[in-house]
Amino acid sequence: MKVAFYSPIKPPDHPVPSGDRLMARLLIAALRAGGAEVDVISTFRSFHKEPPRDGLAALKAAAAAEVSRIAELWQCGGTPDLFVAYHPYYKAPDLIGPELAGRFSIPYITLEASYSRRRNASGWAEMQALVATSIDTAAVNISMTERDREGLINNFPSQHSALLPPFLDVEPYQTRQPAPVPGRLIAVAMMRPGDKLDSFRMLADALSHIQNTEWTLTIVGDGPARMEVEGLFAGFDVGRIRWLGQLEQDRIAQELAAGSIYVWPGCGEAYGLAYLEAQASGLPVVAQAVAGVPAVVLDGRTGLLTPEGDIAAYAAAIRRLLTAEDERLRLARDARDFVRDDRSLPAASRRLMDIIAQFTGLTA
Numbered sequence: 070m071k072v073a074f075y076s077p078i079k080p081p082d083h084p085v086p087s088g089d090r091l092m093a094r095l096l097i098a099a100l101r102a103g104g105a106e107v108d109v110i111s112t113f114r115s116f117h118k119e120p121p122r123d124g125l126a127a128l129k130a131a132a133a134a135e136v137s138r139i140a141e142l143w144q145c146g147g148t149p150d151l152f153v154a155y156h157p158y159y160k161a162p163d164l165i166g167p168e169l170a171g172r173f174s175i176p177y178i179t180l181e182a183s184y185s186r187r188r189n190a191s192g193w194a195e196m197q198a199l200v201a202t203s204i205d206t207a208a209v210n211i212s213m214t215e216r217d218r219e220g221l222i223n224n225f226p227s228q229h230s231a232l233l234p235p236f237l238d239v240e241p242y243q244t245r246q247p248a249p250v251p252g253r254l255i256a257v258a259m260m261r262p263g264d265k266l267d268s269f270r271m272l273a274d275a276l277s278h279i280q281n282t283e284w285t286l287t288i289v290g291d292g293p294a295r296m297e298v299e300g301l302f303a304g305f306d307v308g309r310i311r312w313l314g315q316l317e318q319d320r321i322a323q324e325l326a327a328g329s330i331y332v333w334p335g336c337g338e339a340y341g342l343a344y345l346e347a348q349a350s351g352l353p354v355v356a357q358a359v360a361g362v363p364a365v366v367l368d369g370r371t372g373l374l375t376p377e378g379d380i381a382a383y384a385a386a387i388r389r390l391l392t393a394e395d396e397r398l399r400l401a402r403d404a405r406d407f408v409r410d411d412r413s414l415p416a417a418s419r420r421l422m423d424i425i426a427q428f429t430g431l432t433a
Contacts, residue, residue, distance in 0.1 A: 076109075077114065078155075082109075092155070093156075095238065111135055115161050119192075136165050148173045160196065183221075184224050211424060214361040236412045254330050255331055265292070279391075286332070328350070330355060331343075334383060340360075341361070355386045356373075371400060
């Protein structure tokens with residue numbers, strides 16, 4: 070099976086790390102593990118941070134040129150069997166996949182498409198219409214959380230949908246044996262305005278409630294909001310916060326293996342692959358029961374989830390695992406097993422290829 074893969078938000082080889090980039094790479098790996106031949110067909114980005122002020126004429130013209138370029142390649146070198154669009158949403162719709170799939174009569178599917186009617190009232194209606202075209206065109210729309218799948222079903226009840234839970238290549242994390250330093254909390258996150266900064270703010274507030282408990286915090290990550298993040302933690306004793314900046318995957322795995330508890334509130338998280346990385350490393354998670362977090366952290370089994378915005382409850386959950394080693398060990402063991410058995414790359418590859426076969430009839 071030859072697959073044309075396209076990510077309108079950013080190509081999988083984009084230089085800036087992000088959850089989107091990582092998941093795109095993981096999906097390509099899952100397709101290849103299932104026997105597919107995958108070609109990243111375009112690096113064309115449709116992403117807009119704000120609604121286009123001058124309409125979509127320029128964007129559509131650029132997309133049409135890209136469609137012509139790819140069509141010429143396919144006419145000369147043969148067409149793929151399947152077009153896969155990753156994460157079309159209101160800020161980054163897919164303007165090339167539906168056109169190419171229709172022109173060459175090949176199946177089209179989306180992975181992690183999302184749609185919310187409330188965006189239409191805030192200037193995104195034209196971009197949303199393009200997302201709707203993708204969803205309507207798709208043989209199946211594959212969501213990664215039940216929350217997103219329900220949103221698609223509610224807005225597009227006649228379209229086929231399926232669920233592929235978030236997953237991870239566990240090998241870099243499970244080859245290391247956990248060696249937790251008592252009381253060492255750890256968080257891995259980009260430092261940028263918005264939800265990430267909100268999570269850092271909540272984490273700092275929560276830790277200020279438990280300063281009389283023994284703990285240290287290791288923070289891995291960097292970004293444009295670094296000064297603001299450092300300011301949030303400026304009131305803690307010297308040596309209590311350990312700043313490591315942006316690290317490569319191997320170093321992150323090393324730091325996770327030495328951690329005791331993974332702490333990240335997860336404000337607005339679509340799901341958060343960092344949670345799976347932490348659990349694969351044998352770390353229980355303390356997060357909020359918000360957005361897509363419950364899709365990757367099982368409350369009471371692999372971590373503790375607290376009500377959204379409840380800083381006191383969040384602080385209490387961290388203190389609970391700092392002072393209840395038996396419970397921490399149980400959650401840590403189950404977290405590691407959960408990711409290995411249910412959220413690994415091989416497990417996801419089998420699920421994904423089964424979904425493709427079910428809705429398109431294609432097999433590797």
